[in-house]
Amino acid sequence: MDLLENIKTNAKKFNKRIVLPEAWEERTLKAADILIEEGIAQIYLTENRDVVMREAAKYGLKNIERAVIIDPRDHPKKEEYANLMVELRKSKGMTKDEAIRLLGNPLYLATLMIKAGDADGEVAGANNSTGDVLRPAFQYVKTIPGISVVSGAFLMIMPDPQWGENGLMVFADCAVHPNPTARELAEIAVCTAQTARDIAQIEPRVALLSFSTKGSAQHEMVDKVAAATKMAQEMAPQFLFDGELQADAAIVESIGRKKCPDSPIAGRANVLVFPSLESGNIAYKLVQRLANAEAVGPVLQGMAAPINDLSRGCSVSDIVNLVAITANQAAGSF
Ligand code: ACO
Numbered sequence: 239m240d241l242l243e244n245i246k247t248n249a250k251k252f253n254k255r256i257v258l259p260e261a262w263e264e265r266t267l268k269a270a271d272i273l274i275e276e277g278i279a280q281i282y283l284t285e286n287r288d289v290v291m292r293e294a295a296k297y298g299l300k301n302i303e304r305a306v307i308i309d310p311r312d313h314p315k316k317e318e319y320a321n322l323m324v325e326l327r328k329s330k331g332m333t334k335d336e337a338i339r340l341l342g343n344p345l346y347l348a349t350l351m352i353k354a355g356d357a358d359g360e361v362a363g364a365n366n367s368t369g370d371v372l373r374p375a376f377q378y379v380k381t382i383p384g385i386s387v388v389s390g391a392f393l394m395i396m397p398d399p400q401w402g403e404n405g406l407m408v409f410a411d412c413a414v415h416p417n418p419t420a421r422e423l424a425e426i427a428v429c430t431a432q433t434a435r436d437i438a439q440i441e442p443r444v445a446l447l448s449f450s451t452k453g454s455a456q457h458e459m460v461d462k463v464a465a466a467t468k469m470a471q472e473m474a475p476q477f478l479f480d481g482e483l484q485a486d487a488a489i490v491e492s493i494g495r496k497k498c499p500d501s502p503i504a505g506r507a508n509v510l511v512f513p514s515l516e517s518g519n520i521a522y523k524l525v526q527r528l529a530n531a532e533a534v535g536p537v538l539q540g541m542a543a544p545i546n547d548l549s550r551g552c553s554v555s556d557i558v559n560l561v562a563i564t565a566n567q568a569a570g571s572f
Pocket of ligand 1: 370372373376381386389412413414415536549
């Protein structure tokens with residue numbers, strides 16, 4: 239799809255420094271080789287040089303020698319980063335010894351490189367759980383002002399153009415925050431609208447989903463979504479939000495018209511915000527499989543610097559795409 243090509247073309251202009259901390263891993267190295275060859279980003283690999291070069295030779299990867307390779311065991315700025323960690327986490331009891339130990343972990347090292355301004359973004363998760371990738375980011379990079387939760391959006395590219403914007407929709411939160419409060423759900427809706435505008439390059443029409451449409455059912459879960467919709471409208475009046483809506487009222491025009499004729503978006507939503515991680519994660523995987531959609535992401539939103547998490551089932555091209563998205567986020571390009 240053109241969108242991904244645009245994202246890659248844009249990334250080339252910025253030449254951002256993106257860290258790949260799983261640099262011994264086959265798909266990561268193959269993606270790094272493509273990223274360097276195509277000039278999509280400057281690639282930083284946090285792994286022992288001998289290991290990287292041995293693995294690269296095994297797969298015949300000729301471009302890896304042009305990556306910046308940093309061994310976590312003897313990073314020249316280890317002391318500086320450890321001091322920064324102690325300063326940022328002293329209320330949590332962080333000691334210098336513990337900081338030095340953590341910096342031997344490429345995921346912590348990558349995060350500290352970003353925090354210290356020595357790199358612009360990170361992509362990991364081909365071989366680590368979401369929790370292991372996100373915890374250092376939450377602890378040291380933290381969220382942007384006004385936002386307290388990081389969440390994960392997917393660009394859903396569907397073969398059937400009748401949905402969303404010519405087949406393109408944005409779903410969230412599908413990846414991070416299990417059970418948001420109303421305020422957190424409102425933040426997720428605002429961040430997702432921004433992601434839709436910045437990265438999917440569509441003008442967002444955001445539906446906050448529930449099992450009820452405008453009071454058709456009464457339950458505290460419905461009240462939460464209705465309250466979140468109000469808060470999102472107050473937080474970001476530049477975007478169109480409506481809720482609570484059932485999924486059919488959100489995306490099918492005839493049903494939207496019937497169930498909520500006054501809604502500015504019902505039946506035409508191109509951004510779907512789910513009430514919990516459970517529903518968001520299940521929904522994106524079902525749409526991916528049953529509708530044969532391409533799911534690009536998760537694109538993490540709300541973080542003070544771009545750090546993105548891969549699924550462990552990712553392909554080489556998933557990594558290339560997510561690095562290109564991360565480079566664009568780092569450049570604040572859209
Ligand atoms: N946004 C911002 N900060 C957060 C968030 C969030 N969503 N969640 C936790 N934090 C912060 C906490 O405030 C805390 O900060 P502090 O140490 O400065 O006080 C720190 O992160 C650790 O918080 P914990 O509550 O201990 O969080 P934990 O590390 O246990 O869990 C995690 C965080 C791993 C993201 C958890 O919420 C989780 O497992 N989520 C589900 C992830 C997942 O499995 N997703 C599905 C798979 S992904 C896919 O299919 C694409």
